Amino acid sequence: MKKFLALILALVMAFSLIACGQKANQGGESTNTNTLSGTADETYVMNVFVSGVEYWFPVYAGMKDACKQLGVSCSYGGTTEYDAQAQVDSFEADLAKSPKGILISPIVEDAFVEPINRAISQGVAVVTYASDSPDSNRQAYVTSDNAHEGAIAARTICDAMGGTGSVMVLRNPGQDNHNRRCDAFISTVEAEYPNIKVVADVATNQNEQNGYDAVMATYQKYPDLGGVFCPEGVSIVGGAKAAKELGTGIRCLCVDTNDTLLDMLKEGDMFGLICPDQYMQGYLGMLSLFVAAHPEKVNPMNERKALNENIMGISIDNGLTIITKDTADYYYVAKYAQSIGYADVNDMLSAYKAG
Amino acid sequence: MNETQVKKSSPVLDFFKRLKNARETSLILIIVAICIVLSITNPYFAKWANIQTLLGSIAINGILTIGMIIVMISGGLDLSIGAVMCMSMAFSAKAITLGVPPILAILIGLVGAAVCGFVIGQIVTKLNLSHFIVTLCFMGIARGVVYVMTSGISISLVSNLKTMPTLAFIGSGYIGGTVPMSFVIFLALAIAADLYARKSSGMRKVYYTGSNEMAAKHSGIKINRVKVLACVACSVxxxxxxxxxxxxxxxVSVSAGEGAEMTALSAAVIGGVSMNGGKGTVAGGLLGLLFIVLIQDAMNLFSVQAFWQDLIRYVIVLLAVILDVLQERARKKKNS
Structure with missing residues (x-):
């Protein structure tokens, strides 16, 4: 009997030691990052508005690369429409699939406050990119600084004009990040170029014809019109066409790229294109999203982790590039997709399943 | 007595009487008033360069509006015209980039548009569905075809057009260096459509069908055929x-033509084309479009701040519609 009790005691002690050892090990893992990788069943979603627009494609390529490196799955989605309600619906549909995280570019700030907060309360990490919802509890925001884009555009155009003349803006009033670019453009011109006047700020609403008409009409009134800034790549096509017809050297610059704009740039019909680093936007967005979904992987020196709060609350600038005639060839999406190993753009946009 | 009868039937008097009773007259007066005010208040309005801009900017929406007017007279409406335009040009542009000769490429686009109109017409007539829902679906279908075809990437013809001067001239050329070619095409279509609408027996069938479908059917008009043809004409x-x-x-950008249906619809309604069918003229609808274009031009010339533009534009449009309706009522009351 004594021998039996001694054996039981020995076994209990042995199991206790093993258990303690394991606990010590787990403790070490939880306070240190070990490897930055997830599990194959973790899915992350990219949600966009007007999902057919090529701006998003390299962003998703960046997210997909990050997911491959992290060993997690991802998919591309959102709404094909330019409509806040449609995007909220698509976001909620994504949420219903219980992803680990959602990387979203919200069409308008306020419409997403409640949906994003609800997602986070359900344990789904949310990071915004390109456009933001600052009043929500989103865990990070990755963008090229819209104000910086507007300021760079103003300096690029105004310097080329020699610091005198008139400039105009083709605006899309419904989109927040576009408004920030336009406002920064105008304030930079006003602050830094006393001899250049912003003579028109026209709502062209992403329409070529409106862009054409606006530039033509403004030129009648201000023949010294030397520059046109547009925060998107549709109206500016019309604006550049008008500038070409007028033949007075009006410089057209926008924040966007697509095949037509790149061809126009190479032909000299466009003065410049400002391109946020889309790939890095997606790549850094995914890394942020992963960390937001796995706070146990990092040890920030603050109280947030202990209080179970968002550990980040950060904004990341993904940078921008001014595309020139010489560098335009790097920005054709179809060529880019093939250059990084995809058969075509559809292949690049396909879902990635880890494991 | 005979002298009085002769006077009454004088062509000049008849013309003025018709003009007085025409629904378009009030709109013409509004447009003339706007032009006078703009000419006085803005020195750039009456300049030829600005008029050239107006002519150039009316062409595309004008052609779309003609199509919308025809469908509306037949008793329907077409919300897919912007998307069908985009799809048609995607077909043509893709064909051009693949080396197809421009004329054949344009034909491919036109056939694509015609097929779209034919299918819309068939669904509307065979299944007795409303134009609204069918064309709303086709707005998405046509846009969807563009997305699938292009994978969302715009089709650039910048380099192709350099070797296709005739095609380039259609959109960007000026006849005699003054009148935009696009406006000449529009004007030719507008005159042809207006004359056809006023003089042809075919178009009278469209009016009958739109105003009273059952009566038209009983009088031997093949109303389904009329409706399908109206849809095909609009899409073409x-x-x-x-x-x-x-x-x-x-x-071609994948967003090309977005919102074009609303411009065409607004223009037609302002111009007196009835939403219930059977009423309206091509000239009236196009005057409605001219009114819209003038307002936009005025806002550009006066450098109205972007955030105010939609508000101002649509308040003025609403006031014009109200004024037009009130005048129409007064005219009917007087005539009765």
């Missing part, structure tokens, strides 16, 4: 507009 006109669009803007 969207196809023609697409050629100008593609040429003018050197390619």
């Amino acid at each position: 006109l969207a196809g023609i507009a697409s050629v100008i669009y593609m040429s003018k803007y050197s390619g």
